Amino acid sequence: MLEIQNISVNYNKSGKPAVENFSLTVKQGEICCLVGESGSGKTSVIRAVMGNLPGQGRVAQGDIFFQGESLLSYTANDWKKIYGTEISMIFQDSGSMLNPIRTIGSQFVEYIRAHGDYPRKDAWEKGVQMLERSCLPDGKNIMKSYPFQLSGGMKQRVGIAFAMVFKPKLLLADEPTSALDITMQAQMIRQMMKLREEYDTSIIMITHNLALAAYMSDHIVVMKDGKITDSGDRDHILHNSQAEYTKKLLSAVPSLGGYYYV
């Protein structure tokens, strides 16, 4: 479904690449977590997939295939067609993307109609339905609310509802829960896993929390200094990894009887 082939990402011509020789295959419905310390290159990888590296960032080597097509050859127009419908992204603070002086409903209806041919009323219904599926029970009320009337966790769920409304095949999530308290984090993660169950969406999630990765992912990639230091299915990483850096990360995670806890 997604095939990242040996990419390197550079932010300047002469400097050391931010990501070096990174490869990853993600199957339909698979959840893959990228873990590693700050600055290890996780965000650069998913921004490369999204075609929106900041500043002078570019993929200097390798290729990225989505459903058999190279994403690196996509024009802005191609991206417009697939962004939101085939590939979506949730940011650490998706709530801050909302316009503070417009209701959620007017923004959601506009978003839905920009991506699909829906009459206003149907777009409204679709928005309400998606908010309710995203654990915001009173969808109609949320639609009528302004962002400042919602808590941080609620706004983040609204961000997820936007990202999932067209049942994308691939969801990229950059630390989607790190700004939330622990109870809300757990709810959000369960919600993302439920969405995977319902829509068979593949998810690549960035987290610096290996315990969280252990809880939700099928596949874990550990990064350090722009390189993959370890990669494998969850059980391999948790129980059989020989990589020193993985062992170090694991030693920081509370465990009981061989199970790791978020």
Ligand SMILES: Nc1ncnc2c1ncn2[C@@H]1O[C@H](COP(=O)(O)OP(=O)(O)OP(=O)(O)O)[C@@H](O)[C@H]1O
């Ligand atoms: N806009 C940019 N311009 C120049 N260098 C950048 C830019 N964004 C990231 N980098 C560099 O790329 C490297 C990897 O950063 P990246 O943000 O991908 O790591 P990360 O693992 O996601 O870190 P964090 O967890 O802090 O977000 C870092 O050395 C960083 O300095």
